[in-house]
Amino acid sequence: MRERRAPKYMAIAADLGQRIRAGEYAAGSALPSQRDLSTSYGVTLATLRQALRVLEDEGLLSQQPGRGTFVAEPRAAYRLDSLRSLADDLVAQGQTVSTEIIDQSLGAAPDWVVERIGAGVALRLERVRLLAGRRAVHQVSWVPDPTGARIAETDFSAVSLYAAIASTGLVVHRATETLRPGLLDDPAAELLRQPAGTPVFVSDRTTYVLDDSPVVFDRATILGTVMEIRTERVATGLSLRWSRLKH
Template sequence: MRLAINKNLPIPIYYQIEEGIKALIEQRELKPGDLIPSERELCEAYGISRMTVRQAVNNLVNDGYLVRQQGRGTFVSKGKMEQRLKGVTSFSEDMRARGMEPGTKLLSFERIQGSKSICEKFSVPEGTMIFEVKRVRLADGIPMAYEISYLPATLLPGFTLEVAEGSIYQFVENVLMLEIGNAHQVLEASLARGVECEILGLESGAPVLLIQRQTYLADGVPLEVVRSVYPGDRYKFVIDMQRTVS
């Protein structure tokens, strides 16, 4: 990888590095999945400080051009997965609609006594038995999200570990013959920490999208509470809006 850097120009060096790497990506000299040189290698190659290189690389990661993989290095991004916030769909349905193969890595499957905060969301007494399911959601084998789902045990007879490894919504609709109605979803920006970094291959403090969804059956009965963490460099949500005048 060769960058045209001129220290005599009034343009900041970190910006020259950013624009140079962007140009190589856009010209397809750097392709999705390519490993770029390490910060140390770039410092030595161009005689610049590590802080300058890090600022450029951080900006490119935040903008979605590059992605860091813990313990492996920094790679050219394969592009962000786009999801339109329209209708209640499962992760598996979203991936298949994009021609990708959805997958699930089940981390844990437990029946627990629900905490006060969780049980309040299901309008049941504290201590009611709740399924807690922790999963990594995959698209063509790539980790796209870390999910923690809570579902009331009394509502889901026959819900097993094997079911949790697939699409829960398909089980609810096709096996239990329950109709899923609507969901309330909240999105916010956050930073990766702890187990999220390990599971999604992110550095501590990497930008992520935190999504909290509560799904209801058509009759209004709460079905699921789920907390999902999506890497900010792999996923984006698109909202179609129509102007309304009050």
């Protein structure tokens, strides 16, 4: 029986994808024109366009009508199956992360935060996360007293919040997280330098220590144009539950 050969467009996608991953075409750079590429591969424009669609679906290319085809900028992945801090997750993926501190103060927490952390006084830590110099995440964290007071003078531009908490002897045990789509509001839009109304992911996460006391409540506003949500599902691992949003 004759072995079936892969379609020509798949072979082109594999070759072009390998060249992109090898750095022959840098992120953000334009590919040669479709006509030039079809000539170099010896195929019709229709076949080449099938290959480009495959690579676009894989997140390697971005086709921009009237401008051309560009190598996509790599996106960081926000993992749902980790108890590490957001910054630690991104650094572990090889991302270059820097932090801009917007506010770091000890005081009264708003009522809706008190409902989550069970304390009226907390350390409020507001940050902007930059990935490779690009503003990507606006994050506000509240740490209840007495832990908040113990770490209030920490340089959080250099030390992760979770590392600071660990330095007090507390051990993170579990976390609950809600992730929902949203629109960028005015204060965060100014900090992220994006138009208000830009689509975002909003993550609310409460982290607990061994005695099941809440030790951190985080609200992270994540630009969907910069990060994607990724997780792994196995029989004994993470499971996800989808809930209808209340209007």
